[in-house]
Amino acid sequence: MTQAFDIVVVGAGMVGAALATGLGQAGFSVAVVDRAPPPSFNPDERPDIRVSALSAGSERYLDTLGAWQAIRQMRATPYRRLAVWDETRHPLQTLIPGRLAEVAFDACELGAPHLGHIVENSITQQALWQSAEAEPSVTLVHGQGVASLQQDQHSATVTLDDGQTLTAALIIGADGARSRVRELAGIGTTRNQYSQQAMVISVRYQGSVEDITWQGFLPSGPRAFLPLHTAGDNHPGESWASLVWYDAPDELARLKSLDNAELMAEIQSGFPADLPPLTHIDRKASFPIARQHAKHYFAGRVVLAGDAAHTINPLAGQGVNLGFQDAQCLQMLMREAKRAGEDLSSERWLAPYEQQRRPANHRMMMTMDLFYHLFSNRIPPVHLLRNLGLGAARALPFARNRVARYAMGIDDELPAVIRQLASRLPGLGQL
Numbered sequence: 206m207t208q209a210f211d212i213v214v215v216g217a218g219m220v221g222a223a224l225a226t227g228l229g230q231a232g233f234s235v236a237v238v239d240r241a242p243p244p245s246f247n248p249d250e251r252p253d254i255r256v257s258a259l260s261a262g263s264e265r266y267l268d269t270l271g272a273w274q275a276i277r278q279m280r281a282t283p284y285r286r287l288a289v290w291d292e293t294r295h296p297l298q299t300l301i302p303g304r305l306a307e308v309a310f311d312a313c314e315l316g317a318p319h320l321g322h323i324v325e326n327s328i329t330q331q332a333l334w335q336s337a338e339a340e341p342s343v344t345l346v347h348g349q350g351v352a353s354l355q356q357d358q359h360s361a362t363v364t365l366d367d368g369q370t371l372t373a374a375l376i377i378g379a380d381g382a383r384s385r386v387r388e389l390a391g392i393g394t395t396r397n398q399y400s401q402q403a404m405v406i407s408v409r410y411q412g413s414v415e416d417i418t419w420q421g422f423l424p425s426g427p428r429a430f431l432p433l434h435t436a437g438d439n440h441p442g443e444s445w446a447s448l449v450w451y452d453a454p455d456e457l458a459r460l461k462s463l464d465n466a467e468l469m470a471e472i473q474s475g476f477p478a479d480l481p482p483l484t485h486i487d488r489k490a491s492f493p494i495a496r497q498h499a500k501h502y503f504a505g506r507v508v509l510a511g512d513a514a515h516t517i518n519p520l521a522g523q524g525v526n527l528g529f530q531d532a533q534c535l536q537m538l539m540r541e542a543k544r545a546g547e548d549l550s551s552e553r554w555l556a557p558y559e560q561q562r563r564p565a566n567h568r569m570m571m572t573m574d575l576f577y578h579l580f581s582n583r584i585p586p587v588h589l590l591r592n593l594g595l596g597a598a599r600a601l602p603f604a605r606n607r608v609a610r611y612a613m614g615i616d617d618e619l620p621a622v623i624r625q626l627a628s629r630l631p632g633l634g635q636l
């Protein structure tokens with residue numbers, strides 16, 4: 206049996222579930238399909254290994270979808286300060302005063318209550334599924350992947366793994382970095398695999414919940430400490446945190462093969478002594494990281510959003526924040542198309558989506574690559590430039606705050622000097 210909708214969203218991850226909710230609220234009939242089972246939340250369980258720093262802009266969007274309150278009721282950790290440290294050893298180190306290599310962002314300086322929230326991905330997804338389910342015009346289909354796609358002048362049809370067919374005027378591919386919808390629509394990508402991977406380690410530490418995140422830069426890759434919630438009555442006086450360790454795949458494989466006591470010793474020597482004392486390693490997982498950009502954001506009746514359209518280096522945690530910006534833009538244009546009584550897949554609406562979102566996503570990719578190239582580098586002149594750059598950023602609170610405001614989703618534009626630096630990076634012209 207074929208079911209008909211205005212829009213089918215493939216992938217109910219954070220971006221797809223947000224889109225389905227927003228489109229449902231705008232009065233569209235929407236089916237949202239995910240091959241995974243529904244997410245679940247148990248307050249007594251250890252945290253999800255995947256967490257994201259959600260910007261103030263994402264928080265506002267999730268609030269309009271009715272999901273932010275549910276996220277806060279489950280678990281979300283606000284962070285008010287961000288410390289950046291550079292522990293790189295290099296021949297020119299003696300020329301540069303150590304304190305120049307530190308930049309700290311404080312929400313007070315930006316006139317904001319916080320810089321963002323660290324939220325477990327499964328909690329954001331769960332809250333969005335609840336919001337989607339509360340919309341009468343949204344149908345959630347889980348446990349079924351999309352197997353094939355056909356489209357013609359009048360409609361597009363997806364066939365699910367169990368043979369069910371769903372037809373709509375528009376199919377949104379929000380099915381992640383290895384998007385099947387993108388492949389079925391014949392949309393290629395440009396891709397650059399970084400020489401680093403990311404290992405995430407869930408830990409507990411002694412002390413109450415911190416309001417500061419740490420990011421350290423080493424030539425082998427960044428390291429980060431992201432505070433999470435209290436560990437509760439089972440572990441009095443302790444809190445959870447997520448460590449992120451970027452390094453070469455061989456080194457991460459070595460670290461993963463260590464037992465917890467050995468890994469703890471490596472963490473203690475590889476992270477700054479200022480961090481609260483760690484008490485327990487819960488689990489670890491590694492993720493390949495790549496910059497990937499779809500060659501087109503739409504083809505016929507198919508349009509891409511979130512990681513299906515773009516993935517970036519997660520070193521400053523921006524991936525899903527960009528995906529939420531795609532979702533808001535697409536929702537707004539679909540509302541306009543509905544008001545005009547036009548075909549939702551018309552270029553009149555999908556071309557502006559690509560025109561608005563591609564340059565914005567590209568700009569953030571370039572910024573992350575600028576950081577990647579500046580910090581993952583042993584060449585002395587680059588070190589010097591980099592440290593002077595951080596020194597300048599420290600000396601110029603205005604420029605520094607502009608970068609922070611951009612990363613938080615408050616400002617749309619990066620300072621011109623950062624844009625110019627990023628545009629000179631090798632390989633970025635191909636995006």
Ligand SMILES: Cc1cc2nc3c(=O)[nH]c(=O)nc-3n(C[C@H](O)[C@H](O)[C@H](O)COP(=O)(O)OP(=O)(O)OC[C@H]3O[C@@H](n4cnc5c(N)ncnc54)[C@H](O)[C@@H]3O)c2cc1C
Nearest residue numbers: 216218219220240258350351381511512522523524525526
């Ligand atoms: C180590 C690491 C740290 C990160 N930290 C941050 C951070 O701090 N802040 C931030 O903003 N971003 C961060 N990111 C990026 C962020 O996780 C992604 O950008 C985000 O998860 C993308 O969401 P999405 O909904 O587009 O895709 P996904 O989360 O990949 O969801 C895709 C969904 O589609 C479903 N699906 C896939 N194929 C099919 C199919 N054929 N049929 C049906 N369903 C399908 C999947 O089950 C899944 O639910 C990080 C990434 C990594 C690797």
